[in-house]
Amino acid sequence: MGLKEDIINKAKEIESSEFEVEQISSVPTIDISELTFGCTGLEFEATVLYIDMRESTIMLEKHKKRIVAKIHMIYYHTIVKIAKATGGEIRSFNGDSLLVFYQGTTKKALSNAVEAAMQMRYAITELVNEQLKNYTDINFGIGIDDGKVLATKVGVGKSDVTKDLIWIGNAVNKSVKISEKCKDPTYIGISQRVYDFLEDNVKYGTEKNTRGQDEKVDMWTQSSFMYNGKEETYYRTLWFSYI
Numbered sequence: 001m002g003l004k005e006d007i008i009n010k011a012k013e014i015e016s017s018e019f020e021v022e023q024i025s026s027v028p029t030i031d032i033s034e035l036t037f038g039c040t041g042l043e044f045e046a047t048v049l050y051i052d053m054r055e056s057t058i059m060l061e062k063h064k065k066r067i068v069a070k071i072h073m074i075y076y077h078t079i080v081k082i083a084k085a086t087g088g089e090i091r092s093f094n095g096d097s098l099l100v101f102y103q104g105t106t107k108k109a110l111s112n113a114v115e116a117a118m119q120m121r122y123a124i125t126e127l128v129n130e131q132l133k134n135y136t137d138i139n140f141g142i143g144i145d146d147g148k149v150l151a152t153k154v155g156v157g158k159s160d161v162t163k164d165l166i167w168i169g170n171a172v173n174k175s176v177k178i179s180e181k182c183k184d185p186t187y188i189g190i191s192q193r194v195y196d197f198l199e200d201n202v203k204y205g206t207e208k209n210t211r212g213q214d215e216k217v218d219m220w221t222q223s224s225f226m227y228n229g230k231e232e233t234y235y236r237t238l239w240f241s242y243i
Contacts (some may be wrong), residue, residue, distance in 0.1 A: 006056075008198065009188045010105065011052070013066040014039060017038065017039040018039065019039040019040075019041060020039060020040050020041070021040075021041045021042070021043050021150065022034060022040075022041070022042055022043070022226055023042075023043050023044070024042050024043070024044050025044065025045075026041065026044065026103060027044060027046060027089040027091065027101045027103055027135050028042045028044070028119045028165065029165075030153070030163065030165055031162065033192055035151070035152065035153040035165070036153065037153055037154075037156070037163075038156070040152065040153075041150045041151060041152040041168075041181060042150070042151045042152075043148055043149065043150045043151075044148070044149055044151070045104055045105045045146075045147070045148055045149075046102060046103055046104065046105070046110045046146065046147075046149050047099040047101070047102040047104070047105060047110050047112075047113045047144065047145075047146040047171075047194070048100075048101060048111075048113075048145055048146065048147075048149065048171045048172050048175040049088065049097065049099070049100040049101075049102070049113045049116060049117060049142060049143075049175065050097065050098070050099055050142070050143045050144075050172070050175040050176050050178075050179050051079060051082070051097065051098050051100075051117075051140060051142045051145050051179065052097040052140060052141050052176075052179050052180075053072075053075060053096035053097070053119065053138065053139070053140045053142065054096075054138075054139035054183060054194070055146045066160030067105075067111075067135055068175070069140070070131065070135070071135055071136060073126055074131055074132060075140075076093070076098070076126065077129055078120065078123045078124055078127070079098055079120055079124075080098075080121060082116050082119045082120050082243070083116055083120075084156075085116075086102075086112050086113075086115055086116040086119070086140055087102055087103075087109075087112050088100040088101065088102050088112070088113070088116055089101045089102070089103070090209075091116075091165070092164075092165075092167065092168065095193055099167060099172070100113070100116070101149070102116075103146070105146040105147065107197050107198065107199050108199070110144075110146060110194050110197050110199075111193075111198055111199040111201070111202050112200055113144050113146075114144060114188075114190060114194070114198060114202040115202050115241055117142045117144060117187075117188045117204065118181075118188065118237075118239060118241035119240070119242075120142065120241045121142070121188055121240040121241075121243050122240035122241060122242060122243065123243060124138055124140065125187075126238075126240075127243065132213045137184075138238075139183050139184050140186060140187060141175070141178075141179040141180060141181070141182035141183050141189070142179055142182060142187055142188045142189065143175040143176060143177065143180070143181075143182065143189050143190075144178070144180030144188075144189070144190045144194050145168055145170070145171045145172075145174040145178065145191040145193070145194060146171050146176055146188070146191070146194060147169055147170055147171035147200070148171070149166075149168065149169040149171055149172060150167070150168040150169055150170055151165050151166070151167055152165065152166055152168070153165055154166050154224075157182045157242075173227075174191055174227060174232075175191075177225055177227055178190065178225060178234050179190060180225075181223070181225050181234065181236070182236055185238055186221070186237060187235060188237050189223075189235065189236045189237075190220070190234060190235050190236075191232075191234055192232065192233045192234065192235070194235075195220060195234075195235045198213065202219075202241075203218065203219060203220065204216050204217065204218060204219060205217055205219045205239055219237050219238075219239040220235035220236065220237050221235065221236055221237065222235055223235065
């Protein structure tokens with residue numbers, strides 16, 4: 001069978017097949033046996049954290065590739081260590097962006113994801129800035145939403161280099177859209193639903209009032225973005241968490 005026939009036949013096979021979805025309670029991995037290259041998918045509930053580095057093209061114009069590689073190594077090591085320490089599952093390295101899933105949509109899962117985002121904001125802009133500022137000022141955006149996510153396997157053959165999982169759902173898309181709205185100085189954005197169900201420790205902080213007394217304040221500022229042609233509310237923050 002030639003290449004042309006193989007592509008057409010596979011497209012017809014997929015188009016005519018019934019798509020089977022199984023509900024699971026964990027974040028799937030590439031080697032999970034329930035996923036095949038057929039029309040199978042695994043659906044799970046998760047809180048999605050998406051982080052994206054800004055202006056990498058400009059970075060390539062200013063620095064040699066080996067320097068850009070070092071910047072990415074520092075950036076990703078920082079993100080991954082914090083994500084894993086807060087219960088996140090790392091998925092989908094994609095150039096300058098990364099997806100992190102926190103299993104479930106409970107207040108705890110939402111708050112863990114937000115705590116991770118606040119720690120990432122501190123770590124990148126303060127903790128490892130001494131090393132990064134020798135090369136560049138890192139700008140990035142983090143978006144968080146939650147909901148059902150469908151994972152399915154794409155690609156060809158048994159080799160890891162020709163297969164991957166893709167992640168489908170509004171929670172993924174919204175986290176990406178919200179991250180696009182966030183940059184220095186408000187690096188973190190969350191959806192309305194995430195904001196509504198946050199635990200107090202990542203929703204409120206304290207500031208000194210005019211009398212020098214500690215006063216409880218909302219750490220988040222309301223804003224809006226367009227999603228599927230409709231205006232939706234999201235919240236952004238300047239606050240961060242120490243590690």
